[in-house]
Every structure is written in structure tokens, then in C-alpha cells.
Amino acid sequence: MFDYTVEASQCLQSWLRENGKREVKSNGSKLIEEGLISEHVLVLLKGQIAVNTTDQNGASQRLAVLNQGAIVGEMSWLEQRPAVADVIAEADSEVLFLSVDLLDKLSNDEPELAAEWQRLIARKLAAQIKSQNAWIHRYEGPGEEIEPLRKVLVLFAVLDDLDVEQIAKMGSLRRIAPGNILLKQGEEVPSIYLILAGEADIWVNIEGINKKVGTSRRGELLGELTLLTSESQGASATVSSTDGMELLEINKNDLQKALRETPAFADRFFRSLSCMMSQRSRDQLLARQLAARSRSAEADDDDDELDLGQLGGINRAGQRFHTLCQKFQSGGETRL
CATH class of the missing domain: 2.60.120.10 (Jelly Rolls)
Known part of the structure; x- marks a missing residue:
């Protein structure tokens, strides 16, 4: 708790x-x-x-x-x-x-306080998602497609260009073949992973039965919860891919060192992580036909058009992600 x-x-x-x-x-x-x-x-x-x-x-x-x-x-x-x-x-x-x-x-x-506050919120959301994963499968429903512009590259909308460059220096390309598993629930997570291409399926073992609790797409992180919870707990879920993925594998030790040494980077990184986990938690509810009044409020909002500031943020986020993809997807060995 x-x-x-x-x-x-x-x-x-x-x-x-x-x-x-x-x-x-x-x-x-x-x-x-x-x-x-x-x-x-x-x-x-x-x-x-x-x-x-x-x-x-x-x-x-x-x-x-x-x-x-x-x-x-x-x-x-x-x-x-x-x-x-x-x-x-x-x-x-x-x-x-x-x-x-x-x-x-x-x-x-x-x-420095801002960095600690953002990490605190990220830890809270990590605990919330682990709890939510344990019961969300009880609710069945087709859900609704999440409006694409609201889902776009949350991580890169908060980080700046120097942050992304720093992360790139810590990373290397990893490819996952179709049908293979990246992480297994309870096992050690040596790195964290940014999805450059493809889609991940998230599974949680509940009373001996694997239940699918969500998906992660391009621009999202995998294994990030281990930055926020005890290492001894291992992966909180199993991550697999039906059609394969290309990932940026980020050295966790290097990342943790940079976060300790640079409070401004830690502030932005943990806020971006929190935004991503918040969307993940919200999407789980929407996909099970929950949060109905929240969904209705957004559907009824007359001001659906994004303003120039929002569009500019989306464009910058897209450019950062595209640059990162170009840097790593031109080569790299396949590891299963």
C-alpha cells in the first residue's frame, strides 16, 4: 500500500x-x-x-x-x-x-524537490498499476479507440532535446522476433526498453492463469516499473509481442546515475514516466467500459480542436522520436 x-x-x-x-x-x-x-x-x-x-x-x-x-x-x-x-x-x-x-x-x-515529487508520483502510479493489473481482467468489454493525438509520444512531449540525446547515448538496438517474450513476470529486469516499432502485449499471472491486461505501443517504455519498485520483485508482468518489436535497450545503471546527478533531468523524466503510466491506467479503465462519466465529458467537450501550443508540442515530440528511430533502426543485431 x-x-x-x-x-x-x-x-x-x-x-x-x-x-x-x-x-x-x-x-x-x-x-x-x-x-x-x-x-x-x-x-x-x-x-x-x-x-x-x-x-x-x-x-x-x-x-x-x-x-x-x-x-x-x-x-x-x-x-x-x-x-x-x-x-x-x-x-x-x-x-x-x-x-x-x-x-x-x-x-x-x-x-531537487521537484525531482523528488515527480518520482514520488511515479512510484504512486506504479503501485496503482500493479494493483489495477490484479483485478482489471474481471471487467470485459470492447472499449473504445483512444484518440491518437491524445496518445502521441507522451515521453517525448515532456523531455527536451538534450534529454533525448542523453538517453540515446545509453541505448542500443534490440529486436524481438514475432511470438517471443521480452520480460517474464517475477524475473530480473536488467534494462528498460523504449518501443521503436511494433506492439507489446502485457500479461499478468493471476492464480495460475495468464490474463492480458493491456498493450504498449511505439514511444512507450517497458520495464520502467523496476526503476520505481524493489529490484527483488522483478518484472511486474510478462511482456510478449505477436508481430515482433524493435526496441531501444537502455542501460539502467547509466540512467539511474544520470537521474541522481541531474535533478532537472530527473524532474522531466519522472514526470514523463508518470504521464505515461497515468494514460496506461486510464486506458485500462476505458477499455473495460469504466470511467464512463469521464469519457462522456471528453466526448461532449465542444473545444475538441487542439490549440497551436499543443500542436507544436506534438510536432516536437514526433520529431524527437523520429530522430531516435532513424539513429537506431538503420542497424543492430537481432537478439531474441
Whole structure:
């Protein structure tokens, strides 16, 4: 169970307490509403909260019950999209409200604290995805295609050109033949992998049965959860590919060293990782016909056209990824 009081340094905890707004909420109070973009990230200081989403029939489905130390609302902040669930106080609770504007300024004001905060959020989302993987298979449904422009190259929209160049220096090309396995659940993950071409299937063994819980596509990372969880746990899922993949294999030791030495890079890297995991968590819900009010809110939004700033970000992300692909896909040995 994720608990920020265990995961965060005393310095970061002090900053959060000093800059957040404490409020006591009575049992039954709605803290976050599904379908609305939240203006705050919430930290539960005392009490208990429930996280409930809606299915395609409008019925409420419980995702989780969270206790002291939980963080909620980060997905809406990271993606600037409607919340996927209601968050409701299950008992009289003390909650710390953190303004998203304040959190966005942290990168400029306190680079080292910003890097730790982003890593904390990434660790929270890693724990959330592992928990979600364990039960999401219970919900069956065809889902909906995710609008392509909202899925585009999250990693490269946050990183800058020098970050991408640095990552490229740590990497080498790896090809996975059709039908082969890249990672096995529970086994050591020596590197992390960026998908240059192809698609990965994500499987979790539950009570002796392999259940497919998602897919990953071009521009997404694989094995990244091992940067955020105990190495002894190994891969959280099995990763295979029906049609084969081309991957950038990134040396994990070199990456961890760079993240320790350069707070600004760590801030951007962990934020991009969090954005990617947030989308992955959201997509799992949408594919099972959950988060119905959130999906409806986006469908009803009259302002569907992307502004010039968003289009510029997408274009820059695409150019960075294309340059990386050109650098590595012209050669390299196949390893199975």
C-alpha cells in the first residue's frame, strides 16, 4: 500500500505541509468528481477515502479504499483531463489540498524537490498499476479507440532535446522476433526498453492463469516499473509481442546515475514516466467500459480542436522520436 509518509523525505513532507491547504472533510464528502478536471492534488493525512468509477450502465464500481498517506488527483493534473473516478471521504478525514499551479511552479523554484515529487508520483502510479493489473481482467468489454493525438509520444512531449540525446547515448538496438517474450513476470529486469516499432502485449499471472491486461505501443517504455519498485520483485508482468518489436535497450545503471546527478533531468523524466503510466491506467479503465462519466465529458467537450501550443508540442515530440528511430533502426543485431 502506497504511503507518502514512508516514501517522501522529511524535506518534501515539510514543503507539502507548508504549501498545501489542510481541510477536515466529513464522512460522505466528495473530494474529486469524475468527469471534471481537478484543480488540486490531494494527500490524505488522516481518515479513509473511497475511489469509485462508473460503468457503461451508469452504475458505481469501487476501484479502491485508501488510507492515511494516499495521494489522489494526480492523473487529472498530469494529463489535464477529467478525473476517472469520484473520490469520497469514507470517514471524517483530514486532507491536504495542493494547488496544481503551485506544483507546476515547483520545477523552477525547487529543482531537487521537484525531482523528488515527480518520482514520488511515479512510484504512486506504479503501485496503482500493479494493483489495477490484479483485478482489471474481471471487467470485459470492447472499449473504445483512444484518440491518437491524445496518445502521441507522451515521453517525448515532456523531455527536451538534450534529454533525448542523453538517453540515446545509453541505448542500443534490440529486436524481438514475432511470438517471443521480452520480460517474464517475477524475473530480473536488467534494462528498460523504449518501443521503436511494433506492439507489446502485457500479461499478468493471476492464480495460475495468464490474463492480458493491456498493450504498449511505439514511444512507450517497458520495464520502467523496476526503476520505481524493489529490484527483488522483478518484472511486474510478462511482456510478449505477436508481430515482433524493435526496441531501444537502455542501460539502467547509466540512467539511474544520470537521474541522481541531474535533478532537472530527473524532474522531466519522472514526470514523463508518470504521464505515461497515468494514460496506461486510464486506458485500462476505458477499455473495460469504466470511467464512463469521464469519457462522456471528453466526448461532449465542444473545444475538441487542439490549440497551436499543443500542436507544436506534438510536432516536437514526433520529431524527437523520429530522430531516435532513424539513429537506431538503420542497424543492430537481432537478439531474441
